[in-house]
Amino acid sequence: MTVDSDTVAVGSEAPDFTLEAIDGSQISLSSYRGKPVVLVFLRGFR
Incomplete structure (x- = not known):
């Protein structure tokens, strides 16, 4: 999944x-x- 958007603020x-x-x-x-x-969004280690 990819999303082209700005950062979503915590709590929004x-x-x-x-x-x-x-x-x-x-x-x-x-x-x-x-x-x-x-x-929960996890980032890969590569």
Whole structure:
């Protein structure tokens, strides 16, 4: 996944995005609106 956008400030609303789940279904961040969500972004070591 790549996103062309500015940095999102801590505590601000994240932009909507969609990812493919392990079972092949599509999961969108907006489908969790109003529910607690924790996003963790890890950087590769290469």
